[in-house]
Amino acid sequence: MADTTLTSGQILEAAEDVLRRFGPAKTTVVDVARVLGVSHGSVYRHFPSKAALREAVAERWLERAHAPLPALTSADLPASQRLRAWLTTLAAEKRTKALEDPELFATYMVLVRESSAVVAEHVEDLIRQIALIIEDGVADGDFAATDVHRTARAVLQATARWHDPVHAPDWVEPGVADALEAVCDLVLDGLRVRN
């Protein structure tokens, strides 16, 4: 491959393949360059370090897992139904990604512990999306919330068991979907305005 046409996207695709095969501990920039048939200097021009390359891989994985969520945030549904659909979709996406591509998911879990800035930014983005739904619910007179950001963070953290990758071993247990339903019931009752 000619170095001049090499894109960041091509490097990330190759990096995912290499991580899938060798795992995060053994993957080097040189391996990724070899798969692409370029010098490692060409890869370093896009990603200045192995850590930067890993962070970009983790970020891309998270973006794919969270892709269906922004559309749900503004879906034409009452806020309580929208929030339940949003939380259920987040859980389903994470579970599917963990089961359909276990090697890359294992890699991602290592990256998560390493790339805390990337993960923290994504968590903040999820909290903002939940906050938008809560604000709509408050505007419609369905929800009560004095500190929307604090409440949105509480909603995300109360459902950590279904989206935080440290809980992935629990996602294949029977009853995991019903248990999320029970927490959604509790959380949505907690948000509902009192008459």
Place this chain on the structure above:
Amino acid sequence: MADTTLTSGQILEAAEDVLRRFGPAKTTVVDVARVLGVSHGSVYRHFPSKAALREAVAERWLERAHAPLPALTSADLPASQRLRAWLTTLAAEKRTKALEDPELFATYMVLVRESSAVVAEHVEDLIRQIALIIEDGVADGDFAATDVHRTARAVLQATARWHDPVHAPDWVEPGVADALEAVCDLVLDGLRVRN
């Protein structure tokens, strides 16, 4: 030490010491017997396998971490204050145990993934304690709950981030206590009866 006076408690003390020093992967029944100055057969008479010994260690650790909870379950406080105190105490106990004895906590985390029956039983016990508090709240007209066990499990799982050992790395982050407070607010609002 004379084999005839050897108790299970002495074996478990010694097993904790050995686990603390060598970690779960390298600890054997022979090591534990050596520390006690007895034959490994003497240990096997109390614990028929290395796995049984590990399970007993995990169980003892969990019992210590959960020790203050049953008294809180029947404390003379309104159910909502009692449940908040119970959840806060569970989080504080787990956090203290993780910080004050990190070697044994790391061992415990390995044991948790191995000894799922022991952990499942303790989780059920915690759910029963929460259910007792919720039942009192319903009897007092403060809480509404149609399926108390399901709701109690939801309360425990909604606060997993503060008691499940997989989240231990988060317990030293700033704001972790306030974040639990926010989830307690949400959960208690969810339980409260509607007038």
